[in-house]
Amino acid sequence: MAYQIGQAGLAFGAFFLCALRTRLVPRFLAALGVVGYVVHFTGAVAEIFGSHVSLVLIIPGALFDLERHGAAVTSLPQGLEEPVEVGDPVPR
Numbered sequence: 001m002a003y004q005i006g007q008a009g010l011a012f013g014a015f016f017l018c019a020l021r022t023r024l025v026p027r028f029l030a031a032l033g034v035v036g037y038v039v040h041f042t043g044a045v046a047e048i049f050g051s052h053v054s055l056v057l058i059i060p061g062a063l064f065d066l067e068r069h070g071a072a073v074t075s076l077p078q079g080l081e082e083p084v085e086v087g088d089p090v091p092r
Contacts, residue, residue, distance in 0.1 A: 004047045004054065011041035011061070018064075029067060036061035 018033030043057030
């Protein structure tokens, strides 16, 4: 029960992080996050009251998390132009 209360709190807080218009993620990802976390919150509360549906209702939130992390990884720099050795001076 404590786990489900924690998950409900997490989903409640994450909903507001996705609903804010900070433009940190594309709009469709933010919409997926809002829907996913509302459904996740609903599943956690339902689990507290005895209905065992939270595992199924966590899927939209999981898709949002996977897509968000995938977008973050693909936006990383591809690498350095030349190899850097230990002890090389730091370029200024």
